Amino acid sequence: MVGEPKSEAELKKLFPAPRSIDPCLCGSRKRAGQCCLKETGQLVKSPSETKPPAGPTKLVTEKCYAGELNDCDGDSPTKEHYISAAVLELMGDKIDLGGAPWKKDDGPLSISALTSRILCKRHNNVLSGLDSEAARLFNALIGFHKGQTKGRTLFSGEDIERWMLKTLAGIVASGTAARGGERVKANPSREYLEILFGEKTMPLEWGLHYFDYLPSEERPKSQLRIRPEIREDHGRIIGVTIAMVGCQLRLNMGRITNLTDRAVIHRPRALVLADEALLELSWQDSTKTTGVVLSKSPPP
Numbered sequence: 001m002v003g004e005p006k007s008e009a010e011l012k013k014l015f016p017a018p019r020s021i022d023p024c025l026c027g028s029r030k031r032a033g034q035c036c037l038k039e040t041g042q043l044v045k046s047p048s049e050t051k052p053p054a055g056p057t058k059l060v061t062e063k064c065y066a067g068e069l070n071d072c073d074g075d076s077p078t079k080e081h082y083i084s085a086a087v088l089e090l091m092g093d094k095i096d097l098g099g100a101p102w103k104k105d106d107g108p109l110s111i112s113a114l115t116s117r118i119l120c121k122r123h124n125n126v127l128s129g130l131d132s133e134a135a136r137l138f139n140a141l142i143g144f145h146k147g148q149t150k151g152r153t154l155f156s157g158e159d160i161e162r163w164m165l166k167t168l169a170g171i172v173a174s175g176t177a178a179r180g181g182e183r184v185k186a187n188p189s190r191e192y193l194e195i196l197f198g199e200k201t202m203p204l205e206w207g208l209h210y211f212d213y214l215p216s217e218e219r220p221k222s223q224l225r226i227r228p229e230i231r232e233d234h235g236r237i238i239g240v241t242i243a244m245v246g247c248q249l250r251l252n253m254g255r256i257t258n259l260t261d262r263a264v265i266h267r268p269r270a271l272v273l274a275d276e277a278l279l280e281l282s283w284q285d286s287t288k289t290t291g292v293v294l295s296k297s298p299p300p
């Protein structure tokens with residue numbers, strides 16, 4: 001549930017910032033003072049670099065969905081999980097990809113089914129930082145429900161956001177998405193590719209939105225549920241909703257216009273897990289001050 005945002009002072013008391021010589025909270029294994037801790041006392045995690053090095057190669061790999069950027073390695077694409085294997089492993093081996101058009105029933109999918117040749121190695125490799133950031137976040141959320149996640153950790157909001165974009169791109173490029181019962185197979189637009197591969201930043205009003213926990217009747221059997229959102233009328237790919245352990249995050253590739261009555265927070269600054277843990281999301285535009293308080297279990 002979305003609770004009352006805690007005040008800055010309350011959060012500081014519950015989850016004090018690391019000292020300069022302490023290990024950083026971002027998973028880098030560096031000292032905080034040499035990593036994300038700024039002189040102002042703020043923690044800021046830089047987004048990972050997703051622009052392939054020393055490009056453009058002016059090569060296009062056939063079947064690489066980022067081919068339009070003319071920066072492929074030219075080799076044939078390798079078979080990859082298009083939803084990060086590291087994330088899928090945390091979720092157990094089943095995932096709910098509702099509406100997958102070739103499926104006869106509505107049951108969960110096994111993760112080994114979710115591979116496709118859709119990116120060249122060069123483009124695939126630069127996205128690995130996004131995968132590990134998403135895996136860290138999901139690990140913390142799963143751990144919270146088991147009573148194992150404690151204290152303060154730091155994540156790059158932009159990396160989580162672009163991981164969602166990568167997931168959306170993979171689902172659409174591999175033909176896993178559906179619209180009106182028909183399979184949709186499409187390349188992400190040039191603009192989406194430029195955002196994913198570090199040539200552009202996500203426009204400020206787009207991006208990650210936190211939604212409330214799923215209502216119990218909609219809660220999936222598997223821990224991860226992914227719903228690409230494709231406009232019925234003209235097929236534009238507009239976003240994806242990813243529910244993990246019942247907690248819903250939505251990536252909006254555009255300004256959100258039809259807010260539902262459920263609480264929605266754009267680019268939350270933190271997920272506060274009861275009084276036990278603070279999952280801090282760092283944004284380069286640090287004007288955001290809204291946190292989201294999650295209770296231990298989803299509301300009934």
Ligand SMILES: [Zn+2]
Nearest residue numbers: 024026035036
């Ligand atoms: Zn750090």
Ligand SMILES: [Zn+2]
Nearest residue numbers: 064072120123
């Ligand atoms: Zn490529």
